Amino acid sequence: MTKLIAMFKEFKDSQVDQIKDLAHQYSYQVKMEDELLDTDDQDIAVIYGWSSDLTQERLETMPALKWIQKESAGVDAIPLSFRQKEDLLISNMSGIHAQPISEHVFAYILSHYRCMPQMAASQAQGVWSPPDPNLFRSLDDKTILVYGTGNIGIRMAQIGAVLGSRLIGVNTNGRPIEGFDQCIAFGQDKEWACRADIIINAMPLTDLNREYFDLDYFKTMKSSALFINIGRGASVKEADLHQALSDKLIESAYLDVFESEPLSEKSSLWQLDNIVITPHITGTVEHFMQESFKIFFPNLQSFLAEGVLVRNQVDPQKGY
Template sequence: MTERVLALQPLTAEQRAQLEQTGAEIVTAADWENQAPITAIFGWDHEVGPAALMAPNNQVKWIQTVSAGIDYLPLDWIKAHNVQVTNASGVYSPSIAESTIGYLLYFIRGFNEAVKNQAGHFWQQPERNDLGLLASQKVVIYGTGSIGQAIAKLLNGFGNQPYGVNRSGHPVDGFKDTVSLADDHTLLKDADAVINAMPATSATVHYFDDAFFKQLDGLNVFINVGRGKSVDQQALMNALLYQNVLHAALDVFEEEPLDKNSRLWDYPNVLITPHQTGFAKENTKPVLDIFKKNLTSWVADGSLPVNLTDVALGY
């Protein structure tokens, strides 16, 4: 039987032709309902995706996402119906890592104050001792997977050896030391920056809550480039108000887009970006490369060699 892939990610004619060289048939969102059963999905759409996945006449056994996260998929249904999911883990790590370094430098080197002063045409030099070097900061990264490792690699280039937090505390290259989630408190007392790069799982929802932030005493920078639901936004706002956290850079939020009436927009010590840290024109080719490798193998023998996720774990 010919594998029929519903492409919910835009493809050029050339890209589609390359994919069909594997022997699979590529179907668009405009005509999937009028043809033979779909067996795989590339990309996702919150309306078309579930409709195609759950249509009685379809036989979807595999979803290839264009994202690293898979938490937006109907994972319970997917698990119950033995659908395999591969993701684009690793593709976006370099761009997210570069953005994270930008966030750190923005606050550590005082660019945040310079931007505010420029808006008022106000020349005001900071005190020399108010600025630091990235090399001397104690940085704690939650999540030591592809994104965390990419951040650590760039920090190493600045002469900084960050600390890592993961589920078990297993060692990871690029980190000075790693601890388990259960022991993360041992790193926080004198931390200068905390970066969330954890995936979205049941264990990470609101991990950064009131109790977490109350452990901090004037943390210079809190950064979230992981998942929005990992952070209790009200708890973070309280921490910023009471100076448990002095500055925050946020790319992801509990609800997106961030509500126009959210008070976070007006916090002078917060930098908000609209879930853009993974964006880079260079990402298109590696996403397609992952998909093509998996599709070639899928057509040949049903295997998925690249980035097969554990749906039960959520990543």
């Protein structure tokens, strides 16, 4: 039996050639997604990338599967029963999305604070109409509460600090993280939620934070606060967020992730005028193939040689 490396995400031809050369040395075969036959599933030992076709039922037909390398930071798309299998290694692309996501988050904030939507609307109408000066805000001395102090959270903290903001991080145990002015434990964050000018969710999805941002949470926020979600959609109770925005409990929301994607055209969120919806694109990396290869290929080398991973292995209990 020839074991297979199944590629559900593309690399450059030169990178694929390197992968195939390495795989051949260990008697593995590489197949792209469109090359896979139904009978191949039983021989798949490694999956790179992900697909909606990889249902639990299909994964159960892969007895040789030993390693899944996700092309994103989140791994919650992998069925829980498989994430917790003792003989299955899982790794992600944590780190490569930190810069583009952070840039996008501050594009949200600065656009809002500098009244760019109002000026774009005036331009579209051909009208010279400066916004009310009282609407302009600066990030200097603003408090930003960031849920998640991993690579993405750290990069946002670094950028926010340059702009004069105070960065408060939320993680599992309140351990200090370089770049943040202070870190607090998850569950002890409400005292800062009521003081923050901007709240950003950058957490991976876990059982502890599913629908954590609900109406009670939004009621604790300042009415002038912004809520930004680039973590996981299921961390937010969308009906409650809709109510909070409709009732002006908070000023505005910027959402790039949703519980169900693509967001249904019937979703009531589309009707709100104090929300910005983007289609899960904040993590788009300019040189994705180059950056992801730096993680996957060393992992492939170590996996084939020793059965271990050297980069970005996910803790199945934590989910990140």
